[in-house]
Amino acid sequence: MSATIAIVIFIISYIFIVSEKVNQALVALSGGVLLLLTGVYEWNDAFTNYIDWNTVALLFSMMVLVSITKKTGLFEYIAITFAQKVKGAPIPLLIGCAILTAIGSALLDNVTTVLLFVPIILTLTKLLQLPSFPYLLVIIFSSNIGGTATLIGDPPNIMIGQAVEHLTFLSFITNLGPIVAIIFTVMLVVVVFLFRKQLVQHDKFSDQLMKMDGSEYLKKTPMLYQSVTVLSLTIIGFLLHPIVHVDLTTVAVCGALLLLLLTEREVSSEKIFEEVEWVTLFFFIGLFMLVGGLEEVGAIDELAKGIMWMTEGDLPFTAILILWTSGLFSQIINNIPFVAAMIPVINEFQAYGMANLDPLWWSLALGACLGGNGTLIGASANVVVAGLAEGQGQRISFLKFLLYGIPLVLLSLLLTSIYVYLRYLLPFQEVL
Template sequence: METTLAIAVFIVSYIFIMTEKINRALIAVSGGFLMLVTGIYKWNDAFANYIDWGTITLLFSMMVLVSITKKTGLFEYVAIVLAQRVKGAPIPLLLVSGVLTAVGSALLDNVTTVLLFVPILLTLTNLLNLPVFPYLLTVILCANIGGTATLIGDPPNIMIGQAVEHLTFLSFLVHLGPVVLIIFISTLFFLVVLFRKRLQVKEGNHVNELMNMNASTYLKKTPMLYQSITVLSLTILGFLLHSFVHVDLTTVAVCGALLLLLLTDKEANAEKVFEEVEWVTLFFFIGLFMLVGGLEQVGVIDEMARGMMWLTQGDLPLTAILILWMSGLFSGIVDNIPFVAAMIPVIQEFQSYGMANLDPLWWSLALGACLGGNGTLIGASANVVVAGLAASAKHPIGFVKFLLYGMPVVLFSLIVSTVYVYFRYLLPFMQSSL
């Protein structure tokens, strides 16, 4: 009975989220609350086991950092310099946006990257009178693709890296970097071909005015500017070095946010900063974690994962391909973070069935979960954050509209990843078994 109820609540909530007739955060939290009211789990379970407070706190901290930094005019300065470098040309701007997002998502985590870059992009598209959707779509797709390449790029990779000690930052880059590069270049080409007719210079495009602008005049050269740049730089450095100094990303982000709040309290006013935090996005995450937590509580996700072992009968190549596609498609339906959390112990159990080398399974899980996040607007943390920022700027991204673009990219990514995993890991394994 509980299993049926949990599945019903999840499906109904998901349908309402897709229709977008009611605020999605309200739907997600209401669905999570129904899980509590119906006794599927208790408050203690929700708060202690299912809501990923580390992710929520990381997002909140970065929103605070971005909110304060935005007041200094730094984003406008960067936006104008970037637009001047490409001379206001729409397609080169799209390509630059994709490259910067992908590289930033590989070196930082993709959530931080979109939080930093989307405000700049919104400023640029408004200045140049360009359609916003192609650029936001590019940022989301490239954030998830770029984040797949490194251990710190996407939350699922961080979780896998923490669970498997021998998978280091360099391991992720060496094993996932090549296939990510192929998918990234192909996706950018696809986006340019798809949007080339829409990305034309329109009347009202202030290119000449843009080229004559002095970007530095937009900087408010007060102590808050230098404090913001310093703290933001230290926070990013902390992200890069977190595996060496043994401090997790959330702690680094919280320290950065608190330090900047303390330094800029007189200029920024903490109360006003908190008002600008994307609370709708944060509560949507909380509700989503609660919804998926209901499925975890009744064993739906675990049973789906364990069913793979029954289907493949312990065959490594078949198991790897099944994990790749299952995680890729399923991560588009629910956020990839709780899905990977459920899959990690299942893969670890495969050793008891005689699988000595689990690395192909880990790489398949990483590729599927990270790349599958491009399937829907709630498939990955970066997607939800961009959607929240876009909605606040009066440029909402439709769930179905994103699905029509995102799902083909996911299918293509999974096909390329299947070929890559097969030739790099599975074919050598099968040859050595002969």
């Protein structure tokens, strides 16, 4: 009976999360509370066994770091300065926009990056009288592709990194970075080719851009230098994790606390805490509770058995199946709840004799993150960009985005399948 209750609550919650008619965090938390009320598990079990507080603390710390840095005007300064460097030329601006977004998404996280860059890009395209759609499209694509490269770049990667101790910040870069670079380059070439005729420069408007003073956005106070220093040190701490053996959450929390202490005189901690995306954090807590219910009743174990039965324990078949399943599912549902459900499934494979799980983790990360480019609801960054654009009167049509998103996802999954097979699966088969 408990199994039926847990599965029904999970499915109903999932439907409401996908529909986005009710706040997603509220839905996830309500589902978690229903599991408690129906006796599927006790609160102590949810709190100690199922809610991943490391992931929640890491997200919270990065939000604090970025919120403080944002107040210095650094991100606006970088965008305007770059636009002036290319003298307002539409195609170089598009390429630069893609590169900055991808780098920002890899080092900060994709939702934060698009929140920072979309308003600036909308201002620049309006000033230069350029169509905004190609730039918004490339921001979405670049944020999801760039965020795939690092542990902190995309929420699914954060969840996987926290679930698998030996997958470090550096291992994400070295394993996912090469294919991300290839897919990013292919995406950029295709987008430039498709929109090249629409991206025409107007000298009159370019002259107005060149008269702007990007330094006016910079607040040259101690907070600027403190933010850059602490943010850089935090990222260095992530990279040095295999050497110093301090976990990522501890590094991030220390960085956030240090920056809060250093900048307390310029901006109060209460103000920073108000700007933290609490809805996102509670959404994660609710998701962990929902998936915990499935773990408690053994549904995750049965799902793992089913996949093992389908693939007969064959590692290459299992890896490719997870890659394409996560990639295709992430086009129609947000990739966060999908990954939350898949993590315990992959962990169960070890109990059935599959020793090397790394190809499965990389397949899940690549499929979920890259699959988010398929539709406007495929990833959190997509929803944020669409909302910001609509607020500025630049609505992105769901169907229009679909025409570009789905082909990119299919191409990305095809390239990724080749990469995963050649790098991980072929050597495994040669050993056998």
